[in-house]
Amino acid sequence: MPKGNEAKAATLLSDDFSDNSLDASKWIKQDTSGGDNIQESGEKINLIGGGSWGTTALVSQTNFTRAENLTFSAVVNHSSPNVMFGFKDGDAAYNYTNMVYGLYFYEEDGRNKVLIFENGVNTGEVGSGWSLDTDYKIAIVLKTTGAKYYIQGGVYGIFGSDSWTLLYESSNSSESNLKVGFTSRSTANPTMSMDDVLVSSIPPTIHLLITIQNVMLAKPTPTSISLMVKTNIYTNVVVDYGPDNSYGNTVTSSSAANHEILISDLNPSLLYHYKITASRNDDAQNMVSTNDSTFKTQLQSGSDFTFGIINDMQGCDFSDTISKIENRSPDIILAVGDNIDGQTAGTVNSFKTLWSSTVFDYMQDITNHIPLFVVLGNHDGGPSSYYDNGMLAYEQELGMPASESGGERYYSFDYGDAHFVVLNGTRADSNGGTIDNAQLNWLQDDLQSTDKKYKFVFDHFLVYGVDEGTDMTDIWRLSNYNELHDILKNNGVLAFFNGHRHVYNRYVKDGVFYISNPTAATGSCILNGRFGNDSYANNGGDLGTIDNARGDFAGFTEVSVSPSQANVVIYKNDGTLIDSFDLTPEEFGLNIPQNNVHIQNSTPAFFWNPSFDSGSGLAKYQLYIDGVLNQDNISVDSTSAISSHYLSCGGHSWYVRAVNNNGDFIDSSAFGFIIDCGGLSLPPAKPTLSDLAITFLDNGTLSFDNLPDTVTQIAISAIPDFGNASWEDISKKEELLQRYAGADKLYIKFRTNQGAVSDVITCEGDKIGTIGEGTDTSDTIDNNNQGSSTQALNDGDLVKTINSPDVYIIKYKNNKQYKRLILAPYIFNLYGHLKWDNIKTISQSQLDQFITSNLIKEAFDSIIYQLFSDGDAGKRKPLGTSTTYDPDSVYEINKPEQDSYEAMN
Numbered sequence: 001m002p003k004g005n006e007a008k009a010a011t012l013l014s015d016d017f018s019d020n021s022l023d024a025s026k027w028i029k030q031d032t033s034g035g036d037n038i039q040e041s042g043e044k045i046n047l048i049g050g051g052s053w054g055t056t057a058l059v060s061q062t063n064f065t066r067a068e069n070l071t072f073s074a075v076v077n078h079s080s081p082n083v084m085f086g087f088k089d090g091d092a093a094y095n096y097t098n099m100v101y102g103l104y105f106y107e108e109d110g111r112n113k114v115l116i117f118e119n120g121v122n123t124g125e126v127g128s129g130w131s132l133d134t135d136y137k138i139a140i141v142l143k144t145t146g147a148k149y150y151i152q153g154g155v156y157g158i159f160g161s162d163s164w165t166l167l168y169e170s171s172n173s174s175e176s177n178l179k180v181g182f183t184s185r186s187t188a189n190p191t192m193s194m195d196d197v198l199v200s201s202i203p204p205t206i207h208l209l210i211t212i213q214n215v216m217l218a219k220p221t222p223t224s225i226s227l228m229v230k231t232n233i234y235t236n237v238v239v240d241y242g243p244d245n246s247y248g249n250t251v252t253s254s255s256a257a258n259h260e261i262l263i264s265d266l267n268p269s270l271l272y273h274y275k276i277t278a279s280r281n282d283d284a285q286n287m288v289s290t291n292d293s294t295f296k297t298q299l300q301s302g303s304d305f306t307f308g309i310i311n312d313m314q315g316c317d318f319s320d321t322i323s324k325i326e327n328r329s330p331d332i333i334l335a336v337g338d339n340i341d342g343q344t345a346g347t348v349n350s351f352k353t354l355w356s357s358t359v360f361d362y363m364q365d366i367t368n369h370i371p372l373f374v375v376l377g378n379h380d381g382g383p384s385s386y387y388d389n390g391m392l393a394y395e396q397e398l399g400m401p402a403s404e405s406g407g408e409r410y411y412s413f414d415y416g417d418a419h420f421v422v423l424n425g426t427r428a429d430s431n432g433g434t435i436d437n438a439q440l441n442w443l444q445d446d447l448q449s450t451d452k453k454y455k456f457v458f459d460h461f462l463v464y465g466v467d468e469g470t471d472m473t474d475i476w477r478l479s480n481y482n483e484l485h486d487i488l489k490n491n492g493v494l495a496f497f498n499g500h501r502h503v504y505n506r507y508v509k510d511g512v513f514y515i516s517n518p519t520a521a522t523g524s525c526i527l528n529g530r531f532g533n534d535s536y537a538n539n540g541g542d543l544g545t546i547d548n549a550r551g552d553f554a555g556f557t558e559v560s561v562s563p564s565q566a567n568v569v570i571y572k573n574d575g576t577l578i579d580s581f582d583l584t585p586e587e588f589g590l591n592i593p594q595n596n597v598h599i600q601n602s603t604p605a606f607f608w609n610p611s612f613d614s615g616s617g618l619a620k621y622q623l624y625i626d627g628v629l630n631q632d633n634i635s636v637d638s639t640s641a642i643s644s645h646y647l648s649c650g651g652h653s654w655y656v657r658a659v660n661n662n663g664d665f666i667d668s669s670a671f672g673f674i675i676d677c678g679g680l681s682l683p684p685a686k687p688t689l690s691d692l693a694i695t696f697l698d699n700g701t702l703s704f705d706n707l708p709d710t711v712t713q714i715a716i717s718a719i720p721d722f723g724n725a726s727w728e729d730i731s732k733k734e735e736l737l738q739r740y741a742g743a744d745k746l747y748i749k750f751r752t753n754q755g756a757v758s759d760v761i762t763c764e765g766d767k768i769g770t771i772g773e774g775t776d777t778s779d780t781i782d783n784n785n786q787g788s789s790t791q792a793l794n795d796g797d798l799v800k801t802i803n804s805p806d807v808y809i810i811k812y813k814n815n816k817q818y819k820r821l822i823l824a825p826y827i828f829n830l831y832g833h834l835k836w837d838n839i840k841t842i843s844q845s846q847l848d849q850f851i852t853s854n855l856i857k858e859a860f861d862s863i864i865y866q867l868f869s870d871g872d873a874g875k876r877k878p879l880g881t882s883t884t885y886d887p888d889s890v891y892e893i894n895k896p897e898q899d900s901y902e903a904m905n
Contacts, residue, residue: 337377337460
């Protein structure tokens with residue numbers, strides 16, 4: 001700093017307001033409020049706000065001619081926001097529109113911001129976090145064109161020192177005739193003060209205080225990650241990193257304010273620690289370091305992870321939302337457009353300032369350990385005339401992945417078992433959005449090239465779930481939404497996420513979930529009935545579509561992904577749960593048979609725990625045995641099934657698939673089981689007689705050749721019901737045939753050593769035939785009971801007649817007796833006490849004494865069903881509440897049997 005006469009010569013205006021009387025030779029008071037609202041007291045000049053801009057103002061008498069390094073500095077303090085200091089034009093009027101270079105201390109939605117006004121236009125936020133009733137020293141240093149804005153005090157460095165924080169540097173305006181001063185806009189009449197005003201041709205000694213304005217993790221891969229480090233001035237950056245906070249590895253970046261630093265040669269799915277140090281070559285003492293922080297490399301297939309979604313902040317306060325997201329610790333975050341209010345920007349620097357002050361200032365404590373992926377919205381590109389500037393600022397401020405055809409404006413990446421695609425529907429020439437042909441072609445190829453289980457697509461604009469038929473439909477929706485939808489549904493995309501509409505909505509179409517995310521921000525600029533915030537009704541949509549959008553809250557979306565399931569939850573910014581639903585059926589487990597057990601049943605019953613799907617709804621279960629579909633279309637109300645066929649002895653595996661109405665599915669884990677044939681209770685296989693040769697002999701008997709070795713007994717009768725016949729050892733066949741040699745027609749059947757009975761063979765003259773082929777698989781004849789006499793029967797006995805394969809189970813109740821038809825052989829395998837060898841053959845007349853019942857109920861269920869035969873299967877229909885029935889006739893069965901019958905309405 002110059003000394004002596006040089007310093008005096010450099011001073012063009014100086015006032016410490018120490019004489020308690022405003023010096024009229026230096027200052028002009030503008031006070032149209034009707035009172036004395038500008039007073040010099042307490043060695044300060046105090047201004048009481050008086051309404052609109054320009055009602056109260058203090059400006060210099062002197063007009064200063066622009067020169068490089070011409071500096072206005074002052075100490076300012078205020079008890080309320082909405083006060084502006086700086087250079088104005090030479091006009092007599094004083095309003096913010098006359099401000100050429102102004103620092104504006106402003107409060108909006110609970111945030112204290114510092115804005116820049118140049119040539120009367122708000123060029124954006126450059127700082128935040130200032131406090132009321134706190135001294136700040138400001139300095140505005142002119143350049144040949146433009147100015148530099150500095151500040152001390154509070155969060156901006158040590159007040160009264162030579163260390164300053166550079167808020168902003170512009171190259172806007174070269175107006176030469178300037179005054180200095182301050183004004184306010186307030187209806188609460190607070191007091192603002194200004195002290196130690198100095199206008200000098202030489203700037204103060206400035207040591208720029210290095211600040212690390214933002215750290216953002218980007219582009220995680222299995223072996224690398226990028227760090228976006230932004231400092232307020234050009235710095236050198238050193239990053240120390242390692243598996244713990246002793247680090248051990250270093251990477252550097254030099255001479256930049258925006259550093260993109262690649263850290264490579266890492267291990268997949270691993271947590272690393274890191275610390276950043278920024279410094280300057282010309283000021284070795286000016287150095288700043290961050291605290292220890294962490295990052296994770298990309299989680300690979302088979303990992304559980306979550307991702308959060310925010311959107312439509314537009315420069316508003318979203319601190320509550322981001323705080324709730326941080327507490328939930330997602331693995332990555334996606335910001336789905338309108339991240340800044342680019343409509344207020346024009347230059348590249350003003351766009352960059354908005355990213356810093358309205359996005360990163362809120363997220364600096366979360367993006368340093370959670371990677372951020374950004375989708376472009378219409379506000380991010382700003383007005384159409386400045387679209388290219390908005391895109392350039394986006395590419396410089398953020399380090400997104402890049403596609404070959406779209407660069408960072410649209411791209412894709414993998415994480416865990418998911419593939420993410422970020423589209424860019426924004427355009428410079430329209431309020432609406434579209435996905436151009438080059439991007440559509442890229443999208444088609446990109447989706448087809450991935451083998452990830454889940455595919456998620458993001459864009460700011462909507463596809464479905466808009467309020468159809470309104471004047472604004474085309475503004476909300478992509479113009480070629482039908483074409484995009486075809487690509488999504490044909491390539492297995494599970495969900496499409498968008499912003500833009502400022503509401504939450506869920507719309508399902510052709511297996512794709514279309515999810516509009518709520519705005520993350522609060523305040524009058526987004527909520528409270530603002531544009532696009534209505535809770536409109538959905539038109540159409542498949543199962544899973546909600547009736548109405550929700551437009552009355554700010555919040556965020558969280559998606560949880562595991563190798564087998566994806567779930568979506570919507571939260572308000574206060575943490576209240578709004579909606580929760582499954583993109584895929586919920587994970588579930590198997591029950592019986594448990595893993596690696598031995599069972600003695602060749603058509604076993606399988607039980608599992610239920611799955612659910614709160615999105616499109618669960619459609620069915622499928623049973624897979626040995627990797628092959630065994631049972632399809634199992635009711636979602638059932639959690640059991642029986643093998644559709646007999647399984648061989650030895651080892652098998654099984655699992656169950658739950659399928660939702662979108663066709664998405666989840667598989668249970670697979671269990672193994674072993675069928676132990678040593679103790680197996682199977683319906684015995686009847687002897688095969690296809691190779692049997694029967695010859696008529698001259699003595700009127702028959703000769704049997706090629707009789708199966710398993711046949712041990714024979715029964716012969718002259719009448720169809722085998723009256724008076726008995727089972728005899730096969731060695732007595734000639735003796736038996738001789739006994740019936742005079743009969744006109746013989747009936748013959750064979751029994752194996754396991755008790756299985758063959759079809760009946762008929763012999764008449766020289767003709768051989770069979771009857772009942774394929775039906776008599778479980779018939780038995782007891783040596784001492786030929787089925788012609790009445791037998792003693794007990795409750796629960798199995799009975800049949802000699803001429804029918806039908807087997808009944810009988811019961812006695814209150815002096816009544818009932819019989820129930822066992823519809824199929826597999827029923828035996830569902831009960832341990834039912835044995836084929838225990839079937840009793842009785843006469844038809846004895847069977848007829850039992851009342852036939854077709855009423856059943858499961859032991860732990862109150863519903864009574866009427867059972868209908870359908871071949872070897874059955875159907876069950878709930879008994880009507882008005883139906884009269886005998887409660888004693890109801891048979892109690894187990895759940896596997898009940899579930900084996902098809903349900904009827």
